[in-house]
Amino acid sequence: MASNILIQLTITGLAWGSVYACIALGFVLIFKATDIFNFAQPELMMLGAYLTFAFITVLKLPFIWAFLAALVLMALITALLEMLVVRPLVGEPVLSVIMVTLGLANVIRGMTGLVWGYEEYQFPAPFPKDPLTIFGVAINQAEIYTIVATVILLVGFFLFFKYSQSGISMRATAEDTSAAFLMGINVKGVFTASWVIASLVATVAGVFMASLTYLDPIMSHTGLKALPALILGGLDSVHGAILGGLIIGVAENLAGFYLADYLGSGINEITAYVLVLIIMMIRPYGLFGTKEIERV
């Protein structure tokens, strides 16, 4: 029984961790390519979920088409945002760029509020509601899909960066923007592409988070936990972001079960932050991040 509980908690934790990992992945992609830290990533996640929802309920599209339509629309929106709002700030101090994305986060959140209001909606998820029972452990099908989809995404990204032409130019741009530019890589294109890809991953995360629960504007606040996940893994490491997300997903669910009696009921909501604080004390550049050599 006790081990069943542990497995059950871990699987749910992994599902949530996958969602955090997807959001964190978006953060890393943008950061690696453009050195910009996009605080609006949780909001992009929320927007993706809401758009999918709107396509399903208003246009009565089947889930998969609605999802694809949302992906396309999100790609367009983020490409525009990147070109109009973020690009003028490339090269500005880190602080102001971060602040712009914070402002962007507010704008997206406000627009979502204006359009859809502050009510909760049931998300018409395509996954069967009844759990599967495997070896006496009941597992939500949405959770399985979340985990599987994240794994597929990760493998896809790995291959994309390793072998595809655009993946390689993105890596090159991340390594040294000006050199990449001189090598004839379309740096602007890479910048836009990184934002677009990040928004697509965010949409996936949003759809899964909404499927696991429901749709409401507080989603973005939950999505903020991808930040500690990211920092935990190390800012510049893709696999670090994924692992960080998973670690935090599992850790918070376990903490919610085992520690809530001792440390207060909200402990699962702050587990991520406690973890990141501890890790920062030991390794100031995250578990997998690289330590920079500074020069003068």
Added chain:
Amino acid sequence: MKKLRTLVGIVMICFVFGALGAGIARAEVGVTKDTILLGTFQDLSGPAAYLGKLATGVLQVWMKDVNDKGGIHGRKLKLVVEDNKYDPVLTKTAFTKLVDQHKVFMIVSVYGSTPCTAIMPDIQAKKIPVYTTAAAVQTMFDPPQRYLFWYACNGQDQGILMADYVFKDLKARDPKIGLCYQDDEWGKDALDGMEMAAKKYGFKVVEAPYKRGTKNLNAQAMKLKAEGVTHCLFVGYAPVYAALLMEANKIGWKPVFFGDYVSVDPKTFMAGDLANGHYHIGNLGLRHEGGPGWKKIEKGFTEAGLESMLNEPLIPVLWNPLLLLTKAMKDCGKNLTRERLINAIEKTKNFDTGGLGKIEFGPNMRKGAHYCRILRADASKKIFVPVTGWRQPSLVWGKR
């Protein structure tokens, strides 16, 4: 030297204006020959904005109804709404603005434990009637404060009522009773009630609190399941209740659920069939019962073009007190003052709401709701059906 003279001049002009402003005295603040100015702060843009929309709608319909019938002794009602975004500081700002700038007669229909708590000291200091609050905090009416009227369903009452029902009506044998609650005053009140009942009936409460805004209730559900809970009371918002139901289904845990009065809400049915057959505790008349009170609400809302709000079962929480207020204001006659109004509210006994639920205040009683019913959710029709009559908890609520 010239500058100094200008300065003195400016200061003196300011004094004169200030004195003029102070000099325009009225018989009672907010009441003129033909108007009564009411104020309210509502969450128009925060996390509880759906309530803000509802409350403003209810107030609109009520004022139109009163004014169309000639107002209160010829005085028309006027309303100032301030947005507080459910934020304590902005609530305080809104309160100060209503009282000191708009100079309202009283404050009506406010809710939310965080915002209402933030202005408690001011209500006492400024002696402004606040009628009524629907904040789920015991301190709102216990100890009673002269200027603060409260009308909602008390957490303690619900905790006790649930245990009463489990032991007396369901006659459950050796039940394990659990409580999943939002870990604020609202939930803790319910926990208090349950613990009082636990002493009486001899059981142990299994607690599973969660933080407001939490989306993943897996740990809570697992904990309740691991403890073998058979009857579980949920205190929190309806969507979270639906999430808990789904989580319970996921882990194959099938207790009898009780929802509190806030989850007597169509959003509970976000969980679909999973919500079917579970119990709720409610203190309000329900629309599908078709009582005269609800008929009137339906008419008013339809005329105002707000039909979409009618499926909110919580409307009477805001509506009932306003009916009583109309009567109390009329009882005051032409000489409407804050103190006389409060006395009039206290004196109104056996007030008829048309089947919407009881409301009654007394000289030392600021808790307007005393009776509840146990309801049962019917997922096919998305309604809640009463399974008991109006009842009071078997234990008397008290101070923590």
Added chain:
Amino acid sequence: MGFLEIREISLHFKGIVALDRVSLNVEEGELVAVIGPNGAGKTCLLNCISGFYRPDGGNILFAGRDLAHWRPDQIAKLGISRTFQNVELFARMNVIDNMMLGRHHHFRHGFWHNALFGYRATEEAVHRRKVEEIIDFLEMERWRKHLVSSLPYGVQKRVELGRALVQEPRLLLLDEPMAGMNQEETEDIARFILDIHEELGTTIVMIEHDMDVVMDISKRICVLDFGRKIAEGTPGEVQKNLDVQKAYLGDDATTLLKKEGAG
């Protein structure tokens, strides 16, 4: 014991050898130049002296003190100041404020004094006077209140030199003070360096690429290549050194030179 003694210091980055058992002695009042091709480890050497990098082996002694356990700011306080290869000025401040920062550790009163007794205009004025002296010395009067980011590159380098000077250093480290300058500016800076060396008597260690200047003004030259010291001596000696020629011109060129000499 020397004034600045560098004893066999080594420095590695992720397996790359930046400095390999480099030693150098500088006497008080000397002007030593460090030269070498790009990536020879010259700047690393300066970074080790100013405490920004910690050598993996060996030690550095300054006026008899081992610098191994001193923080960069403490080393600055000991009397070592420096300029940087890429100008490291505080771009959003004006020239005076930049130079006042150089006076930082000369102030006697700190935060508490300022907070409790108000603004110490008298002390500020004392240091301001020193700053103005250096400004006069480096002939920068007309840029005093300009934001440094609005100044031409050559002037910025001069401001940086000024900031190092107001620290009243006993040892001045200059990292390519003439890089990216035109002929006139180079001559100006060379004159200032000589003035500093002769009038103020400051010991100077300088990295420079402009061979003409190096040969002109320095008394002793140390040559680094791939993190190793390959030669040391007077300009004449260094010029004749075969290793140095090889390092600068490559193997083929050296053979070419030899052949020409032979032929």
Added chain:
Amino acid sequence: MAVTRFTTRSYPQDLRIFPSPAARISLVLLGALLLTFPLFMGTYGVFVACICGVSIISALGLNLLTGCTGLMSMGHAAFMGIGAYTAAILAARTGLPLIATLPLAGLAAALAGLIVGVPALRLKGLYLIVTTLAFQFIVEHVIYHWESLTQSDKGIALPSPDLFGFPLNSYQSYYYVILALAVAAAVFTKNLLMSRTGRAFVAIRDRDIAAEIIGIHMAKYKIMSFAISSFMAGVAGALYAYLLHLISPDHFTFNQSILYIAMIIVGGMGTVLGSILGAVFMVLLPEAINAVSGPLVSAYPDLAPRIGGLSVMVYGLIIIFFLLFEPLGLFGIWIRIKRYWKTWPYTY
């Protein structure tokens, strides 16, 4: 930053906080206006002014840390919370007077600042931001769950403050306390920025490595910046607590931290005047938004549950607008207006 080409001032004159006679005269006028403010503004106006004052003190603190030293903090509200709760607990339980609780609240927050500051020494950029974010959430959690001390969301009610036996039971009288402290904080910060400490902060912000090599003890100044900034936040929090009479964990949330960041961006990073302008602007902004959204809602009741999005959006747009078009914030606009009038009528 103005560029003056011709200066006829002596060094001590140049080193004054308010160099020109024009500045001093306008200062006197402003002072007179501020002193007489409660006489012609209603209670509500004074209350809002009080909130402005508190926000100014807090924003000055954050600007010192973020604007001047370049250490971004997303946990400023947490420091205010620590100050507020210290003051509230001391005042409610031990009955200490305002004059004692204010500095103690500041010290408690400064202590917390030291605790965050030490690990922050090794952290840069985003790592630091997320660490302060973590601090914010953890403090919120502790305030919420240490019920025996903080009474959780029931909140702590504070007694009416008094100063040397003179009761400050109205906003009007309390206004003067806040005014005095806000002015003191502004003068203190200005003074600090003009001294070697302030210069060291800015040097660390612009080029930390160079700063260290020219002799600035980075660790010391970073921690100092954290401590001073959180001290000011703590005092502001305590003032806030007395002003509101009752504080609860909801007063010091992450959103508040973001609001303070917005204040210094809108006002102008790293300047005293900027902190003041930004704080006032952001406190008054909801009023302006309400003036628009109020009529909108009464015209279209269906908009009511959504109109809130408007204010969230306006906040975001304002932040973006300032960063894209006016990075110096309101301070920059002010400087431009000043320059325009200085050369008027010879503007070209």
